[in-house]
Amino acid sequence: MTGALTAAQAMAAAAARLRAAGVDNPARDARVLLAHAARIEAARVTLIAPEELEHDVAERYEQLIALRAIRVPVSHLLGEREFYGRRFKVSSDVLDPRPETETLVEAALAEPFERVLDLGVGSGCILVTLLAERTDACGLGVDLSEAACLQASANAVLHRVEARADIRQSDWFGAVDGQFDLIVSNPPYIALEEMAGLSEEVRGHEPHLALTDGGDGLGAYRHIAAGVAAHLAPKGRLIVEIGPTQAQAVCDVFAQVGFEDLVVVPDLDGRDRVICARLR
Structure with missing residues (x-):
């Protein structure tokens, strides 16, 4: 170029x-990355289509396409990803916010809450969105990764909820105190044996800590089940994201520690995606 x-x-x-490199949706990615290189909105690319690219734009575009061709995710090249109508800063330190996780957000917003705990806060997309949508609520987000905590904190500031968002480095409930009327989590649920089947964008560029428990994919739910009772207020809700084949297994894990009213919520593609539960 x-x-x-x-x-x-x-x-x-x-x-x-990009097509030759095996990238899905190569035309879309080429368009989005050109807009980023030219520092314009993607909708304006058509307007500049007949114009020659300036040298600095062409150089930036070449670098972006070269990186995309080796499967660096578009979100990492842009430095952001849209989630529930807001733009979140992302990097290789956190899981990319995904549209199916909006199913969890919708389930959480279906009832009132005042205090929310996000286990494995990652980019902060869930916690920050919930606080932005419920301006009278406050929340705690914990993550084992210090880099993820920094990213979540930055996104809390970006969306002006930092005064109501407490972000802490913690191994599950280790640094958690108090009770919450809503506990949410999008934990690592991919079984170790399934990792090889993931796309190169995911397997090679997203943190494995946020993808897999290194076992059968149910380890995180067992950790949550073991510690949640001490931090869930009476009549409080637990809402977790799951893999599309895990509904029965995760329901069994939670039922064994006294949860009831277990409801499986599908995503927009009709796949099991979220479990909502209450303690007896």
Whole structure:
């Protein structure tokens, strides 16, 4: 790619390169990354299509396409990802916010809450969204990763909920005190044997700590079940994201420690995605 190419020509060449590299949706990625290189909104790319790319834009675009061709996620190249109508800063230190996790947010917002605990806060997308949507609520987010805690804190500031968001480094309930009327978690639920089947974008660029428990994919739910009773207020709710084949197994884990009213909520694709539960 050189400055002699028009934006349209550069996009076409980039899309062909990404397609050859096995990237899904190469035309979309080529367009989004050109907008980022040109520092314009993606909707304006059509307007600059006939124009020759300036040299600095062409250089930035070349670097972005080269990285995308080796499967660096688009969100990491942009430094952000949209979630529930807001943009969240992301990096290789945290799990990318995903549309299916919005199912958990919707379930949480279906009833009032005042104090929320997010176990494995990651980017902060769940906790920050819940606090942004419920301006009278406060929350605690914990994560074993210090880098994730820093990212969550930055996103809390970005969306102006930092005064109501306490972010702590913690191994599950280790640094948690008090009780909460809502506890949420999108824990690592991919079994170790399933990791090889993930896309290179996920397997090679997202933190394995946030993806897998290194075992059968149910270890996180067992940790949550073992400690949640001490921190869930009477009539409080526990809401967790699950893998699409785990509903019965996770329900069994929670039922064994006294949870009832176990409800499985599907995502927009109809796959089991969230479990809502209450203690007896």
